[in-house]
Amino acid sequence: MSTAIPSAAGAATAPRVASTAIPSIERAPVETAAGAAASALAPHPAPLVSVRDLRVRYTDDGPLILDGASLELFPGETVALLGSSGSGKSTLMKSLTGFAPISGGSATVAGTDMTRVRRGQLREVRASVGQVFQQFNLVGRLSVLTNVLAGALHGAGPINLVGGFSSAHRRRALALLDRVGIAHKAGAQARELSGGQQQRVAIARALMQSPQLILADEPVASLDPKMSHSVLELLQQIAREDGIPVLVSLHVLPLALQHSDRIVGLRHGQMVISDRTEDLDADQLALLYDAHDEHLEGGADTSGRAEVAA
Numbered sequence: 001m002s003t004a005i006p007s008a009a010g011a012a013t014a015p016r017v018a019s020t021a022i023p024s025i026e027r028a029p030v031e032t033a034a035g036a037a038a039s040a041l042a043p044h045p046a047p048l049v050s051v052r053d054l055r056v057r058y059t060d061d062g063p064l065i066l067d068g069a070s071l072e073l074f075p076g077e078t079v080a081l082l083g084s085s086g087s088g089k090s091t092l093m094k095s096l097t098g099f100a101p102i103s104g105g106s107a108t109v110a111g112t113d114m115t116r117v118r119r120g121q122l123r124e125v126r127a128s129v130g131q132v133f134q135q136f137n138l139v140g141r142l143s144v145l146t147n148v149l150a151g152a153l154h155g156a157g158p159i160n161l162v163g164g165f166s167s168a169h170r171r172r173a174l175a176l177l178d179r180v181g182i183a184h185k186a187g188a189q190a191r192e193l194s195g196g197q198q199q200r201v202a203i204a205r206a207l208m209q210s211p212q213l214i215l216a217d218e219p220v221a222s223l224d225p226k227m228s229h230s231v232l233e234l235l236q237q238i239a240r241e242d243g244i245p246v247l248v249s250l251h252v253l254p255l256a257l258q259h260s261d262r263i264v265g266l267r268h269g270q271m272v273i274s275d276r277t278e279d280l281d282a283d284q285l286a287l288l289y290d291a292h293d294e295h296l297e298g299g300a301d302t303s304g305r306a307e308v309a310a
C-alpha cells in the first residue's frame, strides 16, 4: 500500500481547461523547455475560488475546524471533496458563502475577499453561488416550476417580488427543467417526485441563479447508486458546458473517481490531497480515512468504498 500523499496543501493542480472557460492573461505554467514559448503565451484560466491556509473556528475558544486548508477552483471543472465525517467538508463550503467564520488565511470567491466581506457584497456572493444539498431543500407543497423560479429570488430586490415572476423567468425555468430532464413534471408538487427527480429540480433552481459556482454538499447521499451516477453526471456536464466550477462533497470513493476532474481531501481539517483524479489511486485516497472508518468496511452502504480501498 502506498503511503505517499500525492500533493500537499496549497499545491492545487491546474485542471484541463474547459472549452467554455474564461481566459485571463495570466502566464501559463511552463512544463517542458520545448513547450515553454507556447505555454507562456497560452491563455490560462484564473481560479474562480482561491483559498489559502484557511483556518476556521466557530467560537473564539473552540477547536480549529479547518487548519490550513488551501484550494483553487477553476472554470469548467468538477472537484470532489472527500474526507471522513467531521473532517470539515461542509465547513469549507460554508466559508465560501460566509456561513462559517474565517479566523485566518485567505479566501476569495468570484473576486470577493471573504475575510473582509461587507453585507451587500455577501448578498452578491451568495446570489452567485448555486447550492445543492443532500435533502434537496425544496418546498414540497409548491409546484416544481415555482421551486425553480425561487432561484431567481437570490439577489432580487423587493421590486421583483411585488411584480411576481415575469414570463421570461417562467420560460427560463421551463427551459432549465427541460435541461435537467424533468420538464414534464413542471406542474407537479415537488413532494410527489422521487429523490433523484427532486435533486434535479434543486439543480435547476441553482441554475436559475445563473451561478458562477456550484457547491453541492453530499448531493447524492440520499439517492440510490443509479440516481447518484446520473445526478453527478449532470453536475459534471453543467460544469463543462457552462464553464463554472462545481465543488461536490462525497462519501463514496468510486463516485468521486468516476465523476470528478480533480479530488481534494480533508483529514482532521487539513487538506492532504489535491490532485487530478486520473493521477490518484485508491491507496492514496484511503489515507483520508482512519482504519476503523466505515469507508474501509464492507456492508451494503460501504461496499463501493471497500472495493476502492481494498
Ligand SMILES: Nc1ncnc2c1ncn2[C@@H]1O[C@H](COP(=O)(O)OP(=O)(O)OP(=O)(O)O)[C@@H](O)[C@H]1O
Pocket: 058, 065, 083, 084, 085, 086, 087, 088, 089, 090, 091, 092
Ligand atoms: N455551527 C457549528 N458550530 C460549532 N461546531 C460546528 C458547527 N458546524 C460544524 N461544527 C463542527 O465542525 C466539525 C466539522 O463539521 P463539518 O460538518 O464541516 O464536517 P463534514 O466533513 O462536512 O462532516 P459530514 O461528512 O458528517 O457532513 C465537526 O466537529 C462539527 O461538530
